[in-house]
Amino acid sequence: MARITLQNLAHSYLPHPAGEQDFALKELNHVWQDGSAYALLGASGCGKTTLLNIISGLLRPSQGRVLFNDRDVTDAATAERNIAQVFQFPVVYDTMTVRQNLAFPLQNRGRDAAYIKARVQEIARIIGMEAALDRRAQGLTADAKQKISLGRGMVREDVNAILFDEPLTVIDPHMKWELRTQLKRLHREFGHTMIYVTHDQTEALTFAQQVVVMHDGRVVQIGTPQELFERPAHRFVGYFIGSPGMNFLPAEIAGSSARLAGGATLSLSGHYAPATGAIGIRPEHLFLTDRGGLPVTIRRIEDVGRHRLIRAEFQGAPLNIVAPEGLPIDGLSHVGFDARRINVYVGDWRVAPQEKAA
Amino acid sequence: MEKTTNNRAWFLVLPVLVLVAFSAVIPLMTVVNYAFNDTFGNNEFFWAGLEWFDEMVHSSRLHGALGRQALFSAIILAIEVPLGIFIALNMPKRGFWSSLVLVLMALPLLIPFNVVGTIWQIFGRVDIGLLGHTLEALGLDYNYTNDPIDAWITVIAMDVWHWTSLVALLCYAGLQSIPQAYYQAARIDQASRWAVFRYIELPKMKGVLLIAVLLRFMDSFMIYTEPFVVTGGGPGNSTTFLSIDLVKMAVGQFDLGPAAAFSLMYFLVILLVSWVFYTVMTNMDRSASDIPEGL
Numbered sequence: 001m002a003r004i005t006l007q008n009l010a011h012s013y014l015p016h017p018a019g020e021q022d023f024a025l026k027e028l029n030h031v032w033q034d035g036s037a038y039a040l041l042g043a044s045g046c047g048k049t050t051l052l053n054i055i056s057g058l059l060r061p062s063q064g065r066v067l068f069n070d071r072d073v074t075d076a077a078t079a080e081r082n083i084a085q086v087f088q089f090p091v092v093y094d095t096m097t098v099r100q101n102l103a104f105p106l107q108n109r110g111r112d113a114a115y116i117k118a119r120v121q122e123i124a125r126i127i128g129m130e131a132a133l134d135r136r137a138q139g140l141t142a143d144a145k146q147k148i149s150l151g152r153g154m155v156r157e158d159v160n161a162i163l164f165d166e167p168l169t170v171i172d173p174h175m176k177w178e179l180r181t182q183l184k185r186l187h188r189e190f191g192h193t194m195i196y197v198t199h200d201q202t203e204a205l206t207f208a209q210q211v212v213v214m215h216d217g218r219v220v221q222i223g224t225p226q227e228l229f230e231r232p233a234h235r236f237v238g239y240f241i242g243s244p245g246m247n248f249l250p251a252e253i254a255g256s257s258a259r260l261a262g263g264a265t266l267s268l269s270g271h272y273a274p275a276t277g278a279i280g281i282r283p284e285h286l287f288l289t290d291r292g293g294l295p296v297t298i299r300r301i302e303d304v305g306r307h308r309l310i311r312a313e314f315q316g317a318p319l320n321i322v323a324p325e326g327l328p329i330d331g332l333s334h335v336g337f338d339a340r341r342i343n344v345y346v347g348d349w350r351v352a353p354q355e356k357a358a
Numbered sequence: 359m360e361k362t363t364n365n366r367a368w369f370l371v372l373p374v375l376v377l378v379a380f381s382a383v384i385p386l387m388t389v390v391n392y393a394f395n396d397t398f399g400n401n402e403f404f405w406a407g408l409e410w411f412d413e414m415v416h417s418s419r420l421h422g423a424l425g426r427q428a429l430f431s432a433i434i435l436a437i438e439v440p441l442g443i444f445i446a447l448n449m450p451k452r453g454f455w456s457s458l459v460l461v462l463m464a465l466p467l468l469i470p471f472n473v474v475g476t477i478w479q480i481f482g483r484v485d486i487g488l489l490g491h492t493l494e495a496l497g498l499d500y501n502y503t504n505d506p507i508d509a510w511i512t513v514i515a516m517d518v519w520h521w522t523s524l525v526a527l528l529c530y531a532g533l534q535s536i537p538q539a540y541y542q543a544a545r546i547d548q549a550s551r552w553a554v555f556r557y558i559e560l561p562k563m564k565g566v567l568l569i570a571v572l573l574r575f576m577d578s579f580m581i582y583t584e585p586f587v588v589t590g591g592g593p594g595n596s597t598t599f600l601s602i603d604l605v606k607m608a609v610g611q612f613d614l615g616p617a618a619a620f621s622l623m624y625f626l627v628i629l630l631v632s633w634v635f636y637t638v639m640t641n642m643d644r645s646a647s648d649i650p651e652g653l
Binding site: 058 | 537539540542543545546547548549550553557558561562
């Protein structure tokens with residue numbers, strides 16, 4: 001097990017990157033604490049897999065260093081790093097049986113037969129494939145193959161970290177939930193450092209203690225699921241986490257009030273330096289009312305089960321509101337704000353309120 | 359599901375049948391005709407029954423040619439298949455060099471057969487050939503025109519030169535289709551180079567290897583032009599393979615009856631061996647995937 005430190009790490013797939021836009025992974029510093037479960041969340045193509053492959057040594061970074069504990073492994077081979085990695089699409093050795101597949105990483109490391117046998121049995125139980133141990137891996141369903149891949153990732157107990165690269169993409173929804181629960185249990189039981197790449201926020205938020213959100217090759221926020229929800233550090237986080245994402249309304253910020261389009265003002269819970277930016281608020285923190293607040297035009301109402309989603313518009317800007325089920329909506333044409341839940345953004349980044357108004 | 363049966367649908371096959379009849383069956387029937395009859399010209403035929411077949415089956419000349427043919431095919435398969443795999447594994451995977459190597463590899467395949475023969479005929483000559491002359495200058499006793507072993511070496515080297523590219527290119531195509539994740543997973547699993555070949559590359563190449571072996575077997579078993587140009591079947595009969603012998607018999611001696619019987623048996627042997635190859639190799643595949651589904 002190890003603490004993994006990334007120092008000034010950046011990567012470009014081009015041999016001579018000309019500028020920042022050429023970097024698939026922009027410079028970053030981060031420490032993955034030993035024994036934590038992380039999720040690496042971001043849209044496709046944002047550099048998640050690149051980062052993962054650098055950690056496992058499949059890719060050498062263009063700049064910066066990777067440290068395991070205090071050892072520099074930037075140039076160390078994958079095998080030397082003792083990392084397990086599960087890929088997005090199932091990788092099984094077709095000509096081997098399920099048992100041989102699971103035993104393969106242990107055999108390559110020269111573990112003794114009795115240990116391998118017991119360990120394979122244990123892993124087979126966890127992934128629910130005990131009955132199929134002696135079947136050829138070829139001809140199994142994609143589900144089953146991916147379970148084998150997961151099993152091969154978990155079969156070594158002494159790994160420094162286990163990296164998952166969107167491992168549940170090909171798995172059925174109900175099995176997904178079960179495997180994720182198993183992974184969490186394994187994490188609690190063995191305390192491996194786990195890094196789980198996904199573009200599915202539910203997966204990220206349920207799996208990890210810490211979620212690392214990436215956008216356009218950059219880490220934009222690292223935090224607990226709650227922090228990401230309540231105080232998104234970047235507009236992308238606000239938009240990407242939550243369904244639907246955060247509402248943003250352009251505003252002139254000055255002191256403790258925000259002047260919105262059309263001249264309406266909102267009071268904020270803190271003091272801010274004067275700036276032109278936007279306020280961001282979650283649909284969950286808006287409520288419909290018949291007076292006060294801002295006048296909105298309701299465009300559409302979607303019933304999504306336990307609550308309703310109001311698609312409204314304020315001064316031409318879309319505004320999503322979550323309304324409790326059963327609330328009579330007729331005649332409600334204003335939206336109220338929970339001032340404490342408003343975040344202020346200048347450019348793409350959140351600005352924190354000043355300590356005290358002078 | 360209800361299936362409609364309409365026997366008139368068979369008529370739809372008719373155009374194909376007619377086409378195949380004119381392009382293959384009727385010409386083949388001419389050979390069949392010669393195989394079961396004796397003729398002295400003037401388009402007069404006398405029924406000979408199985409006489410020609412009987413003669414050919416017991417002909418030591420044909421046995422010799424068949425033996426040499428089988429040995430030749432076995433040797434070139436044993437060289438070209440492993441060599442082709444080895445070359446494919448070491449070819450650059452992308453970039454400028456991969457294009458260049460592909461072009462260079464394809465080059466021998468584009469040369470007409472008799473030109474290949476001529477190239478090697480001259481290349482191996484002791485008096486003016488680069489290879490023959492060099493070997494002689496090195497003090498080696500090499501002469502493909504009067505030493506059967508040297509003739510065999512030359513003919514085999516020529517075939518390897520001409521056709522290994524085909525095996526290599528097919529394997530290369532097979533290798534290129536392996537997703538990168540397999541190699542990455544193997545690195546994570548700390549698999550040795552041999553294990554990567556044995557458990558990833560070879561299984562993924564199996565399909566194209568089957569085609570490569572089949573093509574090389576059929577082609578080598580029917581080889582005519584190249585050895586004929588180089589050695590003319592000699593010295594003696596030492597490089598007289600089936601096709602060369604057949605042409606000698608049919609065109610040289612004008613023994614059309616025995617030659618026709620010979621052709622038919624030749625044809626059946628190739629068909630049979632190819633079928634065996636194919637069945638064995640596809641069965642190897644099936645024994646793996648035949649396990650009932652359901653997990």
